[in-house]
Amino acid sequence: MSIFGKIKEALKKTKANVSTKMRQLFLKNKIGDAFYEELEEILISSDVSVKTAAAVVEEVKEEAIGNKIKDEGFVTDLLKDILEETLDEAPMPEIKYPCVMMFVGVNGVGKTTTIGKLANYFVREKKSVTVAAADTFRAAAIDQLGIWADRAKVRIVKHEEGSDPSAVVFDAVSSAKARGTDVLLIDTAGRLHVKENLMNELRKMDRVVEREYPEAAFYKFLVLDATTGQNAYSQARVFKDAVSLDGIVLTKLDGTAKGGIVFSLCGELRIPVVYAGVGEKLEDIELFDAEQFVEGFI
């Protein structure tokens, strides 16, 4: 399957859903107020925020009226363009080596799995990879990462369960530096963004990398479950405030959820989606592609 094929494939169920609704909409209505209202609702039922949906539809409306567009195909293309532009508001970071990537997020979004897949992804790109098991809190999280590290055949730096995560980060950074590792992937414990003490723990890990390895590029990614609703906005905002996010990894795109909340995250918070998780297997991760995502989304 092609590189982008999988995102599109993963979103196929979504595609059937939204485009079927769109087609019905065009059959049912002339392009008027009722049409736009329903268009807005279609977006909302894909987890696009009420605010973003209204803004997008308003833009479609203006353009359509300005250009006297009444044709279904044009309106669809217009909508796609606007959605894609919204995603492009947040440009993707350029990945430089050597680099450290730290993965943060709430519980159960797929951080450990993402790291396992990305380790494999970078190995295939002919990079040397180390993973750091800095989730010392969740039961068996270290074992879980260890199994992924074995599968991807990469090195793992780990301590005991319950030990200080910043100490793990410190050791992992020292080791990556000493060995000249291209990519260091740091797993962190899932934490709800409202827990101030846990966010402070994250800030500390962030500082350790900044201080100990300034010569490496440092990326912090929020791992986000595509099934998440409007709370994703709050998550992204708070994690961004705490450790300045460089991007999002959108996981579980192989379900029926649409991940429409990312339009607000890119458009308003200016956080780009960088990788997309599209299945349970080791190779089920892709570089995010806005055009393909929108193509699959609509």
Add this chain to the structure above:
Amino acid sequence: MALFESLSERLNHIFSKLTKRGQLTELEIRSAMREVRVALLEADVNLKVVKSFIADVSEKAVGQQVLESLNPAQQVIKIVNDELIALMGPSNAKLEVASNPPTVIMMCGLQGAGKTTMCAKLAIQLKKQGKKPLLAACDIYRPAAIDQLKVVGGKAGAEVFERGTQDPVKTAKEAVAYAKKMGYDTVVIDTAGRLHIDEKLMQELENIAKEVAVTEILLTVDAMTGQDAVNVAETFNTRLNVTGVILTKLDGDTRGGACLSIKAVTGKPIKFVGTGEKLTDLEPFYPDRMASRILGMGDVLSLIEKAQQAVSEQQAKALEKKMRENSFTLSDYLAQFETLKKMGGANAVMSMLPGAGKLGIREGDIDEKKLERIRAIILSMTPKERDNPQIIASSRKRRIALGSGTTVQDVNQLLKQFEQTKELMKRMKSGKGRFRLPF
């Protein structure tokens, strides 16, 4: 909470233009419901659920009387809130018990919903009830899932039954047989997280349920789930006929609208909610708390509730009559303070009022001590003095000041303030204005 501000602000704005009192009209309800719709959508309630909910509630609200102590906006919110509670309730935290032990509880849900942690939390809950639970590790797919169950099971003091990566259906059967033999009365089966559209894995759950005579099938759902919650819940319920729902990660700031969606499509009770990372962080489901959380107007709701409790309708009517007749006395003044106190003090009331922030009034701005002083002064008066303050001459003033631990100046100030209030009320006498606390 920005939304609470904006929603109640918007509602108040809609109703500020209305002068007609009494019953809620269709127009009033329609404009209020537009705002409620946005609130529910922002809380992740599924669009279809929102639509049918609003249609239902609107129908019920038309013609309803606006309670004396509420304004129309609050009345609509009260109706919406009551309906939400009715829809999500009743609270039912009881786990079914099999007549022929062991009771078997099977967990199911998407990846990352929190099933494994929940197994241990349930074990603790069961042990508290004097039960003897066994945990069965049937997630053979996620790396280290069995280890995780062993660790959390160990923390909960429950034995974990595992057969490595052998077929989960077989493991479940063996676990139940083992429970019978060893005298465990409850088996909690942890299963792998799976997508509801994963045919093979859904089949596997059906097989477990078929093979081991399951008593409870609990669907575990992340409270942060968005619009897709309906698809997930509907599919799991159709395939497995779940017996209840557990909502996890409610200790975040999610509004949790998925809860309403799930209840609406499955009709199954929400049995527990997960409220933290500790294994004891498991609570029964409270529909009223969830309703106000989803509406995002907890503060307004508790104000409505308190206002209803504190000022009975008759009381309010009697006061209004007195105001009209201008026979308002210091005794009534005192009664108002008592009402305020019941509502948690003036500051508490102010902080709960939407818009107080915008007016620049913050909690703590009102001098509660001063209010207490006024109360003490009135309490030091005789009933006759309270009803006829004009008889309070200087000797009476000295006595009152002494009795209340204040000064004659304080007494004078209160009397002046009271006269001003009466004057103010005279102007409101036309009867249009509804009764309000005069500060």
